[in-house]
Amino acid sequence: MTATVPTPTSTTAAARAVDVTKVYGAGDTVVNALAGVSVEFQRGQYAAIMGPSGSGKSTLLHCLAGLDRVTAGQIFLGDDEISAMSEKQLTLIRREKIGFVFQAYNLVPTLTGLENVTLPLALAGKKPDQAWLDQIIETVHLADRVDHRPNELSGGQQQRVAVARALASRPEVIFADEPTGNLDSKSGAEILGFMRKAVDQLGQTIVMVTHDPVAAAYADRVVFLADGLICGDISEPTVDSVMDNMRRLGD
Amino acid sequence: MWRATLRGLFAKKFRLVLTSIAIVLGVAFMAGTFVLTDTLGSVFDNLFANTTKGVDAVVRAKEPFKASNQAGGGEQTRPPVPGSLVDTVQDAKGVDLAQGNILGYALVTGTDGEAVQNQAPTFGTPWRSPSESVNQSSEIVEGRAPRAPDEVALDLKTFEEGKFRLGDTARISFLTVEPRELEVVGAFLFGGKRDGLVGATLAAFEPETAQEVMNRVDQWDVIEVKADAGVSQTEVRDNIRRALRDAGLNGDFESITGEQLAKEQSDELKKNLSFFNTFLLVFALIALFVGAFVIYNTFSITVAQRIRELGLLRALGASGKQVVGSVVIEAFVVGALSSILGIVLGILIVSPLQGLLSAFGIDLPGGALQIEPRTIVVSFLVGTGVTMVAALGPARRASKIPPIAALRDQAFDGGAGRRRYIWGTVLLVLGVLALLNGLFGDLSGGSAAAFVGVSALLVFVGVAMLSPLAAKPAARLLTWPAIKGNFITGILARENAQRNPRRTAATAAALMIGLALVSAIAIMSQSFKTTFRSAIEDQTTADFILSPSGFAPFSPEAAQAVRDELPGSTVVEYRFGTIEIDGDGTAILGASPEFTEMTDAGVSRRAAAAFADEGGMLVHRDTAEDRGIEVGDVLDVRFPNGPGTLTVQGFFDDKKALPTDADFIVSTDNWDGFPDPLDFYVGVLKPDDVSTKEAAKIVEGIADRIGGVEADNLAGFVDRQIAQFNQILGLMYVLLLLAVVIALVGIVNTLALSVFERTREIGLMRAVGMSRVQLKRMIRGEALITASFGSLLGLAIGLFFGVMIVQAFASDGITLAIPVSQLVIFGVLAALAGLLAGVLPARRAARLDVLDAITTE
Ligand SMILES: Nc1ncnc2c1ncn2[C@@H]1O[C@H](COP(=O)(O)OP(=O)(O)OP(=O)(O)O)[C@@H](O)[C@H]1O
Numbered sequence A: 001m002t003a004t005v006p007t008p009t010s011t012t013a014a015a016r017a018v019d020v021t022k023v024y025g026a027g028d029t030v031v032n033a034l035a036g037v038s039v040e041f042q043r044g045q046y047a048a049i050m051g052p053s054g055s056g057k058s059t060l061l062h063c064l065a066g067l068d069r070v071t072a073g074q075i076f077l078g079d080d081e082i083s084a085m086s087e088k089q090l091t092l093i094r095r096e097k098i099g100f101v102f103q104a105y106n107l108v109p110t111l112t113g114l115e116n117v118t119l120p121l122a123l124a125g126k127k128p129d130q131a132w133l134d135q136i137i138e139t140v141h142l143a144d145r146v147d148h149r150p151n152e153l154s155g156g157q158q159q160r161v162a163v164a165r166a167l168a169s170r171p172e173v174i175f176a177d178e179p180t181g182n183l184d185s186k187s188g189a190e191i192l193g194f195m196r197k198a199v200d201q202l203g204q205t206i207v208m209v210t211h212d213p214v215a216a217a218y219a220d221r222v223v224f225l226a227d228g229l230i231c232g233d234i235s236e237p238t239v240d241s242v243m244d245n246m247r248r249l250g251d
Numbered sequence B: 001m002w003r004a005t006l007r008g009l010f011a012k013k014f015r016l017v018l019t020s021i022a023i024v025l026g027v028a029f030m031a032g033t034f035v036l037t038d039t040l041g042s043v044f045d046n047l048f049a050n051t052t053k054g055v056d057a058v059v060r061a062k063e064p065f066k067a068s069n070q071a072g073g074g075e076q077t078r079p080p081v082p083g084s085l086v087d088t089v090q091d092a093k094g095v096d097l098a099q100g101n102i103l104g105y106a107l108v109t110g111t112d113g114e115a116v117q118n119q120a121p122t123f124g125t126p127w128r129s130p131s132e133s134v135n136q137s138s139e140i141v142e143g144r145a146p147r148a149p150d151e152v153a154l155d156l157k158t159f160e161e162g163k164f165r166l167g168d169t170a171r172i173s174f175l176t177v178e179p180r181e182l183e184v185v186g187a188f189l190f191g192g193k194r195d196g197l198v199g200a201t202l203a204a205f206e207p208e209t210a211q212e213v214m215n216r217v218d219q220w221d222v223i224e225v226k227a228d229a230g231v232s233q234t235e236v237r238d239n240i241r242r243a244l245r246d247a248g249l250n251g252d253f254e255s256i257t258g259e260q261l262a263k264e265q266s267d268e269l270k271k272n273l274s275f276f277n278t279f280l281l282v283f284a285l286i287a288l289f290v291g292a293f294v295i296y297n298t299f300s301i302t303v304a305q306r307i308r309e310l311g312l313l314r315a316l317g318a319s320g321k322q323v324v325g326s327v328v329i330e331a332f333v334v335g336a337l338s339s340i341l342g343i344v345l346g347i348l349i350v351s352p353l354q355g356l357l358s359a360f361g362i363d364l365p366g367g368a369l370q371i372e373p374r375t376i377v378v379s380f381l382v383g384t385g386v387t388m389v390a391a392l393g394p395a396r397r398a399s400k401i402p403p404i405a406a407l408r409d410q411a412f413d414g415g416a417g418r419r420r421y422i423w424g425t426v427l428l429v430l431g432v433l434a435l436l437n438g439l440f441g442d443l444s445g446g447s448a449a450a451f452v453g454v455s456a457l458l459v460f461v462g463v464a465m466l467s468p469l470a471a472k473p474a475a476r477l478l479t480w481p482a483i484k485g486n487f488i489t490g491i492l493a494r495e496n497a498q499r500n501p502r503r504t505a506a507t508a509a510a511l512m513i514g515l516a517l518v519s520a521i522a523i524m525s526q527s528f529k530t531t532f533r534s535a536i537e538d539q540t541t542a543d544f545i546l547s548p549s550g551f552a553p554f555s556p557e558a559a560q561a562v563r564d565e566l567p568g569s570t571v572v573e574y575r576f577g578t579i580e581i582d583g584d585g586t587a588i589l590g591a592s593p594e595f596t597e598m599t600d601a602g603v604s605r606r607a608a609a610a611f612a613d614e615g616g617m618l619v620h621r622d623t624a625e626d627r628g629i630e631v632g633d634v635l636d637v638r639f640p641n642g643p644g645t646l647t648v649q650g651f652f653d654d655k656k657a658l659p660t661d662a663d664f665i666v667s668t669d670n671w672d673g674f675p676d677p678l679d680f681y682v683g684v685l686k687p688d689d690v691s692t693k694e695a696a697k698i699v700e701g702i703a704d705r706i707g708g709v710e711a712d713n714l715a716g717f718v719d720r721q722i723a724q725f726n727q728i729l730g731l732m733y734v735l736l737l738l739a740v741v742i743a744l745v746g747i748v749n750t751l752a753l754s755v756f757e758r759t760r761e762i763g764l765m766r767a768v769g770m771s772r773v774q775l776k777r778m779i780r781g782e783a784l785i786t787a788s789f790g791s792l793l794g795l796a797i798g799l800f801f802g803v804m805i806v807q808a809f810a811s812d813g814i815t816l817a818i819p820v821s822q823l824v825i826f827g828v829l830a831a832l833a834g835l836l837a838g839v840l841p842a843r844r845a846a847r848l849d850v851l852d853a854i855t856t857e
């Protein structure tokens, strides 16, 4: 027998959390936002994270995206351990390998829709691939609005611009934190549809936090969090199966 | 309301500090100026109290006329009194002792051959032993009193600076007699202090010798009186007046008390001091004016940022007045605190300020700092007032915030309304009209300057109000290279600078003011310098010019020495004086008869010949026409020494190459009417048979020997004059620097507040991949755009003012010269300084935690 060290070889996981804990505060006010979470998100998959308010969903997403530091454990993006990276490296990772869609205030108000879409590319000093750009703008039905500033766009349109921006740099993963939380159900459905299309047609990987079982049902898989721990994981979710799971958590 | 406002205020310390700096600096400058001039005033009060120590009353000649338009300096308009008057005064009731005194010209040469002189006058005076002397200002501290014609005593400082020992000989120069070698027999203290003379030097002679060497044979400048014991100063003065009247002399002579004399002399000096005070105060006010822009802007921004909070207050039932109140209270607290700090700082900066002035050739005596209540009250009121006035606009805007604003989420300064632009245009037009009136209207010098000042104020405010219109295109223009190169940070910086044109414009306006003033001054001075140089070089053929080392005129001994040692040369002396013409004290220029051989003043051949042969006077052509003066007229005039006549020999029409802008040139042959001949400049045209090099050696040798005089060739003279001018210019630039620094503080403030209000946006950009470096670059870019905009506006206004002001002097032959490269350098420096101002806010922004930033409300 040869003593081989099991090295983490290339896996299919786009993003991975290994035994991640995240503690806020100290002393009496200490909060264990994540209490030892291990989870993998596969390439080309659309995953949702659900759980009660305060369960640590946003915290997990922020840690996965390199926006927040873990207290213990490791985070990998592809083969790169981002939990060990410097702020400078993280900036490059965010710019090139990660896309973001937040719940609101996604856009830089001084830039037009198109400029917002190409912002990460511009920051990287890259020329956008025009064909790709046309394709995503087509995908999110924005062709006639891209020259407007955010304050001239509706909330739904703004979120579509945000999705387009997230797609523009062909990131390894797109992280979305309640992207439809501020939208009516029709606009929300549109956004979710686009994200679904991005996964199916463009091979994108998406991790999305949501409270809405309907939104979760667009995903390929739903991970449930409660009190900073994974407490459920279902594939091919339907609105009903998600609701079931949530009810169980509520008990 | 009070408590809430105060709590809010101290919560934002950074903002409070930055806002304060703008006012603190201006107030400190103002308070420092007051303290400095008050301190100087007390130094001079002291000096003159000492000068008249022991003197209960003086008798002197009446001033022959009141000078209405003084020019030049150093001229004495009061004639001496005859020696025989002493007996008349001595006989008056209550007079214990009456004695003549003189304060004349005597320049001491030190043992090293250098004249002992520190830009201040060099005096000579008679010495009497304290027990026999009315005047008790001095006491011997080394050696003894001068008793013989070949003896002299020196004030201790001069004694030490000249490195004398008792028994040494000192060479002393005078105005009307040959220099003498006198034995130094003693040293004395004036006013009990080593520097009691405030820079001047004093040599004391045996009284009769003093009269001889200082052109007062059988004469005195004044008669000093000691009253009998128990007789008051006013009593003895009144007695003397009566005695003068009884002797029929009260038409020519007058008597005042010692105290009155001290006050009069001190007031005279303080008049000059008040010019100086005004000069510095102008710069302090400029700094405060710029500070007002910064305050205005800070309050505008904070009101905009608090729009939700203020809207909520309104929604909850606060009246518009209450909202205004809260902003005004904040302004009052900021203004009052800043003013107090400023006053303290002002007292601390007095000695650095004095050091600064001294670095620019203005040496002032020091003394115990005088902090008058006026200093504190005025500085406090001005500082607090400026702050509150500046905050009034934002406060009014705050009161107009509708309750619905509570529901909006973006900080927004409000679009610039039409009314703003209308007002801006009105102010701008008024400003230009005021300028035209000030420059080309028929006004006296003082009110013309006031009009120009007010005009600058109006134009600055007008342009500041209009400039939001230009902010967008300017930002576009300035970032053109960045946009061309498709640099995202440049584009973002531009967009940020454009998003609130009013804010950008107001921030830039503060910098604009400093730059406008600097560039206007640069254009004016360049024009004056160029004109001066070409006038001297084109219109003067002198080979050498002698000029004073400091500001004090020198003895005609220098000119005489040149005549003696360089035979065949033409030597022209220039003097300044005042005589009465047509009932007005009028500044005149004294010039040697042959001055037209050296200087082209547009004098006809015939007039020049007549002036050279017969003396008399030349009149400026315009003045002659105005007054109907014709060639051959014999004018009845009054010299300081008494009435006389001057024959008009002709006209001159070009003053550019002359040392003053007097309208009358009087021959030095007619100088008997003046108590003393003092030269300000001497031009020398060497004889053909002496080489320039040889002649230079001789002339320089004379200047070295005589002291207090510099000898240069024509180019060297121009350079020296321009160097002196440049020193004052440099001082003005340094003083304006304060206004620029305050404007830069304004940029720091605006950007810091903008960064604060855009926290979430910055977080977002960082989240999607903006690096810290890019973020910093973006914010510094914003600073650069704002500063460049301000500097462009400033250059434009400065150019306009500079050109207009120079045009106003076109009739005096001043031609416009624009120092292009200097202006470009100023502009670029200001822009770069703006870049520097962006460093701090950029760093603050880069330090923001990404996650905190995107999750802030
Ligand atoms: N910066 C912070 N400092 C202290 N505690 C924090 C911080 N951020 C989050 N928490 C705490 O960590 C826990 C998890 O928060 P998180 O935002 O991840 O919840 P969430 O699942 O996203 O909730 P929601 O559905 O309401 O968005 C909560 O108890 C929260 O109070």
Ligand SMILES: [Mg+2]
Pocket: A057, A058, A059
């Ligand atoms: Mg959350």
